[in-house]
Amino acid sequence: MRLLLAEYEQAATFLEERTWERRPEFLRLNPAGVLPVLQLEDGECFCGAIIAGEFLDETAGALMRDKRLMPENMVARGETRRITEWFLVKFEAEVNRYILQERVFKQLMRTEEGGGPPDSATIRAARANLANHMQYLESLASSRDWLAGTEITCADMAAAAALSVLDYLGEVKWETAPVAKEWYARVKSRPSFRPLLGDKVMGLPPSSHYIDLDF
Amino acid sequence: MRLLLAEYEQAATFLEERTWERRPEFLRLNPAGVLPVLQLEDGECFCGAIIAGEFLDETAGALMRDKRLMPENMVARGETRRITEWFLVKFEAEVNRYILQERVFKQLMRTEEGGGPPDSATIRAARANLANHMQYLESLASSRDWLAGTEITCADMAAAAALSVLDYLGEVKWETAPVAKEWYARVKSRPSFRPLLGDKVMGLPPSSHYIDLDF
Incomplete structure (x- = not known):
């Protein structure tokens, strides 16, 4: 979401939401209770990165000409959406959800919210899934200029965003x-990526190469 | 997928795929290994109902004028996508996946593929999730003409499709x-729904009211 907003030159204010607290005010914005939620100045909400991404593309993106991150060609659009969904849904469900829950969120949660020490069996399973995903990522990167094909698209933003979280954690x-x-270094060097490289998670310093563009 | 193809008057041939067999030819069409996959005559594929649905809408739907199942208004588009995703992703992950696996697919699978008798604890958990979803569905139906707002959209097709599978199973x-x-009866009476009402799952007769339009 942050990458797409920056690529499409849309100003935004970012608010932290601890989704596990299930605040009623937040559930009114997104009954599914998950992040991200894009809220417009008039209060209207777009829930989830895929749906908010389609909105940004159809409004700001449609005016970007060759900087638009969604191809015009129907088959290329389908492939862009497939790779985007792969990283925002499948990769998230098989890898990031577990590693973030165990290594980051459980530190921030109170015991009664599910907080506590990380579960090593869960982390091990997620790391095994990650190894499979890295193989698929390598096969994509080896057969294409960008992950959905010949042009850079929002699929590259989705994939790089999913990986950057893990890269921070080493x-x-x-x-x-x-x-x-090599593909990741290309995405990471884009101006839109710079704010992500300044992120800090409380109590968890980034891995040694996280901010290094020539890692 | 079948509802959307019928609503948009697109002819299609339907092939059964036992995804748990993980046929290499099928995995080449959709590396995620899941259904549905929409394949065009030239071989190009659109993977998953959301992505194939966006494709159908942008091609056939865009020519349908007032029969188009995706609104023009940006906020309404976001809500249509949210409800579509709710039923095709969240409802599927929390309810249908388990009930279908336990009650239908395990009967069709060989033991070494994971076949066997249904697990009653899994079914019980999925039924508890279904009760929550029915509450949400009722609150949506009580506050809107159609589930994404004032017009019928592909969100109604997604929700009705997800429910029809469960309705078949009683x-x-x-x-x-x-x-x-009452909302479901309205969707079920559409001509696009008729072929679904003729479905039969091997060894599992439909519930008594499944084909009854005035159930």
Whole structure:
């Protein structure tokens, strides 16, 4: 979401939401109770990165000409959406959800909210899933200029965003995916990525190469 | 997918795929290994009902004028996508996936594929999730003409499709959601729904009211 807003030059204010607290005010904005939610100045909400992304593309993106991150061609649009969904839904459900829950959110949660020490079996399972996803990412990066094809698209933003969270935590074994590493360095060097590289999670310093553009 | 194809008057041939067999030819069409996959005559594929639905809407739907199932207004588009995703992703992950796996697919699978008798604890958990979803469905149906707002949209097709599978199996307690029942009867009476009402699952007869339009 932050990458897409920056790519489409849309100003936004970012608010933290601890979704596990299930605040009624937040559930009114998104009954599914998950992030991100894009709220317009008039109060209207777009729930989830895919739906908010389609909105941004159909409004701001449609005016961006060759900087638009959604192709015009129908088959390329389908592939862009497939790769976007792959990283925002499948990768999220199989890898990020578990690693973030165990390594980040459980530290922030109170015991009665499910907080506590990380569960190593869960982390191990998620890391095994990540290894499979890295193989797929490497095969994509090896067969295409960008992950959905010949042009850079919002699929690259989705994939890089999903990976950047893990990269911060030092979870990504880039040596196993050298071509994907080169693709990631290209996305990471874009101006839209800069604010993400300044992120800090309370009590968790980033991995040594997280902000290094030539890692 | 079948409802949308019928609503948009697109002819299609339907092929059964036992996804748990993970046929290499099928995984080449959709590396995620899940259904539905929409394949065009030239071989190009659109993976998943949301992505194939966006494609159908942008091609056939865009020519349908007032029969188009995606609103023009940006906020209404966001809400249509939210409700569509709710039923195709969230409802599927919390209810249908488990009930279908336990009550239908395990009967069709060989033991080494995970086949066997249904697990009653899993079914019980899925039914508890379904009760929550029925409450939400009832609150939507009680506050709107159609589930995404004032017009019928692809969100109604997504929701009705997700429910029709459960209705076939007699899992839907319609008496707990009388306004949703009235909405469902309206969708079910559309010509696009007729082929679904003729469906038969091997060894599992439909519930007594499944084909009854005035159930």
